Each structure stands twice: as structure tokens, then as C-alpha cells.
Amino acid sequence: MDALSETLRVVQLIGAIFINARFTAPWCYRSPAADSAAPLLEPGAERVVIFHLITEGDCFVQLGREPAVPLRAGDVVVFPEGHAHLMSSHPGLQPAGGGARLAAVLSRRPRQLSYGGGGATTRLVCGYLACDARLARLLLAGLDPLLRVNVRGSSAGAWLEASVRYALSEARSPRPGGPGVLAKLAEVLFIEVLRLHMQAQSAGQRGWLAGVRDRHVGAALAALHREPARAWTLEELARTAGSSRSVLAERFQFLVGSSPMQYLTQWRMLLASNLLKRSQTSMTRIAEAVGYQTDTAFSRAFRREFGVPPAAWRRNWAARDRMGVGSASQS
Numbered sequence: 001m002d003a004l005s006e007t008l009r010v011v012q013l014i015g016a017i018f019i020n021a022r023f024t025a026p027w028c029y030r031s032p033a034a035d036s037a038a039p040l041l042e043p044g045a046e047r048v049v050i051f052h053l054i055t056e057g058d059c060f061v062q063l064g065r066e067p068a069v070p071l072r073a074g075d076v077v078v079f080p081e082g083h084a085h086l087m088s089s090h091p092g093l094q095p096a097g098g099g100a101r102l103a104a105v106l107s108r109r110p111r112q113l114s115y116g117g118g119g120a121t122t123r124l125v126c127g128y129l130a131c132d133a134r135l136a137r138l139l140l141a142g143l144d145p146l147l148r149v150n151v152r153g154s155s156a157g158a159w160l161e162a163s164v165r166y167a168l169s170e171a172r173s174p175r176p177g178g179p180g181v182l183a184k185l186a187e188v189l190f191i192e193v194l195r196l197h198m199q200a201q202s203a204g205q206r207g208w209l210a211g212v213r214d215r216h217v218g219a220a221l222a223a224l225h226r227e228p229a230r231a232w233t234l235e236e237l238a239r240t241a242g243s244s245r246s247v248l249a250e251r252f253q254f255l256v257g258s259s260p261m262q263y264l265t266q267w268r269m270l271l272a273s274n275l276l277k278r279s280q281t282s283m284t285r286i287a288e289a290v291g292y293q294t295d296t297a298f299s300r301a302f303r304r305e306f307g308v309p310p311a312a313w314r315r316n317w318a319a320r321d322r323m324g325v326g327s328a329s330q331s
Helices: 003-010 034-041 098-104 133-140 155-171 178-200 210-215 215-226 234-241 245-256 260-278 283-289 297-306 310-322
Strands: 015-026 028-031 047-056 060-061 069-072 075-078 085-088 112-116 121-131 147-150
Touching: 003 133, 003 178, 003 210, 003 215, 003 310, 015 155, 015 178, 028 069, 028 121, 034 047, 047 060, 047 085, 047 133, 047 178, 069 075, 069 098, 069 147, 085 260, 121 133, 121 147, 121 178, 133 260, 147 178, 155 178, 178 210, 210 245, 215 245, 215 260, 234 245, 245 260, 245 297, 260 283, 260 297, 260 310, 283 297, 283 310, 297 310
Parallel strands: 015 112
Antiparallel strands: 015 121, 028 085, 047 075, 047 121, 060 069, 060 085, 075 147
């Protein structure tokens, strides 16, 4: 199993499609930064990544003073760093929207937005993925502030786009389960965007996804994810990846931004935090599962990464969960 599949298998993601929008030209809408939108979308989430799927028509997206980027039907645009942005029928228009308008839209059932001057129609759906901040840094490292992928070029993307349209119509009906289907589709759509981006990456790009795609680094990542508790050495890992130690160490550092052994520690801590959140597994069993022979060694490593011992971290998370913070939103 590759590192991306293994990561998505063991680490919980929370996705949702939160707005079904219909704009008519001329129009311009300001989407707030992810940090300010997060309390409205997924209270308590450490990181929220917002994306838009254009289902009909075309439009433009703009970050700050950067040139506007044209979008067409089938495009998914993702903002890995969570920047505020403008969506518009033409560049240079004055925006509506923002946090107050978003709050008003989110209070409706179903969450629909219609806005504009009555001209050409553009339809889009807005979604998000909520996850651990460390997981977001891992998955999205090295990506541009604005990531655009057209899903109509893949069979999975075409199926997802049709499924999203169907689920949106179902969400307006009295039948149960519509919001839940949309949530799952948001997760799958986001993953498909990452997969398509990996396929389209050119040589010289850096980041975790580029590492997964690399022949030797990808094999090393897959091995570390497959057997995180193993007492890996650089020599053993290089042999597994079909590389020399020096080549693997250099290539891994260049693409992923850390040494293989540093990365292994980070991955173990991410796994441990996931087990602490989602299970009542004992500290001893968690320590063993992530490669530490004693509770003391595990606690020391966990505290270096999170600032508190694992038992205290689990109590803090449980207290937040009892207050309903971080639960999945309904579309």
C-alpha cells in the first residue's frame, strides 16, 4: 500500500460540502480566510482546507494582488494555506460576501446561495476538509497557495461530479442521509484532486506528495507507513527502497523537508495522537504500536512534539469532545 493510501486509512478526515451556489453575471464574492471560516464550519478543527468545484459556466479566482486565474466547469480549486480569495464573473468587480454573509448562508437549510446581476450563470459547490494541523502540513507541503485541478479528465472525477449534483438534489429532499453522503463525497473529491495533482506534477517540484510520487522516496515512505513500529535504520530503509543511503537521505531531505528518521518520528506521533483521540487503548499498547519499547520513551517523544504528555493530551481532547467541539458538521 502506498503512503497516501495508508495515511488516509489510519487518520480520520472530516469533510463536508457546505454551500451550493448559483451566481449570475456580473458577480463577485469574497470568501474569508479558512482560519476565520473554521469556527463556522467545523468548530474546534485544527485546520480547515476550503475548496470549490465549478459545475457549470466559468469564473475567475484571485488571491490578494495576484493576477486572476480563469476557472471552467470541472475545475476544483483548493487553497492549501487557507488564504481569503475572490471569486467573480470578471476581474476588478467589487465583492460581496465575507464572514457575516457566510454565517447567514450557513444558517439556512439547505445551504444555498444565489447572487448576481442576472446574466450568464455559474454554478459551484463549496466544500472543506477538516483535519489535524500536522496532517495538513504533511499532505499539503510544497503546494502553491492556489491549486487548480480539472476532474473532468478522469473517470473518477466525472463520477464524483455527477454524484455531487445528485447528492445536492437529495439533500433538498426529506429522505434521510443526504448530508452524510455529501460529507463522504467531499472527502473523496478532495482525495481525487490530490491524486490528479500528483499525476500532473513536473520534475523539480517538492513536498510530501512529490515524495510519494518519487520512485525511491515513495518506496521509503510506503515502508515507513506500512511498518511504523519497526526499528528502522537508514541502511535498512535504503535497501527496501532500492537505493543507497546517501542518495535516499539526500533525495528524501530535498523532497519531504526532513530526514527519513525525523519523518518516522513525526509519523509515529501523528499515529499516536490519532489512537489517543479515537480509542481507549492503553499507553503501553500505543507506545508499542508506534515503535517505543517503554511508556517513558514514548511519553518523552510525544511531549517533545505536542508540549504535553500523552495522558494529559488525551484528557484535554476528551474534554473538548464532551463539549461537542470538533464534531462533524452537517451540510
